[in-house]
Amino acid sequence: MSDGVPADVAAEVERQHALIMRGTAYGDEGTRRVMDRELRARLTESLIEDRPLRVYLGVDPTSPDLHIGHCVTLRKLALFQHLGHQSILLIGDFTGLVGDPSDKDSLRPMQAAEILNRNAETYRDQAFKLLDPLTTEVRRNSEWLGEMSFGDVIHLASNFTVQQFAERDTFSNRIDAGQPVYLHEFMYGLMQGYDAVALQADVQLGGTDQTFNIMCGRTLQERQEQSAQVAVLTPILVGTDGTLRMSKSTGNYIGIDEPPNTQYGKAMSIPDDVIVRFFDYGTNVSDDEVDRIEADLNSGALKPMDAKRRLARSIVAEWHGDEAAQAAEEQWTRTFSKRSVPDDIPEAPIEFGGADTVEVALPVLLHDIGAAASRAEAKRLVSQGAVRIDDEVVKEQGTKIRNGAVLRVGRRKWYRIIPV
Structure with a gap:
């Protein structure tokens, strides 16, 4: 027994904690340490009191399809479910009317309620491919946000300052660039924060871009004399371009319902x-x-x-x-x-000296065979990942190449390497 906690409980806490925290990401080490400590404490209370944690993930149904980027947090929710906790899938049919500005550098268009309701049905059905539909609690935040009076909204807003919202990168960058930031966009953090209060959440899941909104929830819970929820944050999955976050709007997504x-x-x-x-x-x-x-x-x-x-x-x-x-x-x-490999691609002879492979300076080779107008252009093509050898991207300026290798530069230039 450690600190009054039975050994078997302590061991189970460590097991669950390790599974939950694997693959998480926080903006700073201080936040990670706080959430790490609070998660251990909440897991311990859950096991001792035999009370499953209330864990929720909120999704705004702004498009009809989920992609594998959404599934990063959905998998965490399914993990909590597997560990015996109460998983809550919150459909943001009310927050979706405003749209989350967290990952946007411009105003997000407001959505029509009927479109959100239609999308919500497909979200739920697709989410159940990972979650157990029999034990998942599905809620809509219109249940409480739609019932609030204007006085209630003013009361919520009194818990935060304009500076707290204006300092967010998504807003401060737009302000610095002279772009408008609309008042209703500030409301999103308030609404998502109140979701935690309404659900009496122990844990909220989200991508790293949700840190501010989840912290709003912690603030409001404390003001309502609830225990502040633990933030379990996951990285944002990049899209198929390898650069931008996965999103249907940018076209770099893999949808879970695609063929x-x-x-x-x-x-x-x-x-x-x-x-x-x-x-x-x-x-x-x-x-x-x-x-x-x-x-x-x-x-x-x-x-x-x-x-x-x-x-x-x-x-x-x-x-x-x-x-x-x-x-x-x-x-x-x-x-x-x-x-x-197209038919009849041109041959590019190089000196092998009887060996099967040889080390080459790739920019020199590209210029010599006419694949680049200059060595400077060749270096740029290599650094941009536009050069492939046997369909493998090569970004090193110097590399080994085999006799018979297929060299591709961009989409249309092909060469077969042969000995002189």
Whole structure:
């Protein structure tokens, strides 16, 4: 027994804590330490009192489809459910009218209620692919926000200052740029904060962009003499472009209801440097397996192309089954084989000296064979990831190349490497 906590309870707290905190992300180490400590305490109380924690994830149904980026937090919610806690899926049908400004550098369009209601139904059905529909508590925040008077809103607003909201990057950047920030956008943090009060939440899940809104909830809970919820924050999954956050509006998403061939093809298009991140946050592949994949990629035992095939199979198999994943892979392979290497590509002779491979200065080679107008342009193409050798992106200025390798520059320039 440690600090009055039975040994078996302490062991279970450590087990659950490790599972929950794996893969989380916080903006600063101080916040992480506070949330880490509070989560341990809340788990201990839950086990001793035999009271499941009330854990919620809020989603605004601003589009009809969920993508695998949404599933980062949904998986956490499913984990809490698996650990025996009460998972709550909150449909933001009222907050969605305003739209969350957290990840936006401009005014977000307001949505029509009928569109949000229609989208909410598809969100729930898609979320149940990860959550147990029999034990998931589904709520809509219009239940309480829609019933508030203007006096109630003023009372909520009195808990915060204009400076607290104006200092947020999403607002301060727009103010500095001379762009308007509308008063109703400030209301979003108030509304989401009150959701925590209405739900009497112990834990709220969200991406790192939700930190401010979740902290609003902690403030309002304390003012209402509730225990402040614990924030469990996860990273934002980048899209298939490897740069911007995954979003349907930017087109860089993999939808969970998209056809198998579409999912597979999109997964195969991601940049090599985000493969592990997609495995970690975009699939149901075990943590140990992801660690092995990362180690094999780093050691060179696993080629990026083969890793992406595994990734694409994993994504399709989760949402459509193993047979669909196999069929999608076969279809992609047939299509890729037809279009990957055009007929009669030009040959690029280089000196091998009798060896099978040789080290080359890639910008020099690209300029010499006419693939780039200058060595400076060649260096830029390499650094931008526009050069592939045997369909592997090469960003190093110096690299090894084999006899017979296929060199591709951009989308349309192809060369087969041969000895002089």
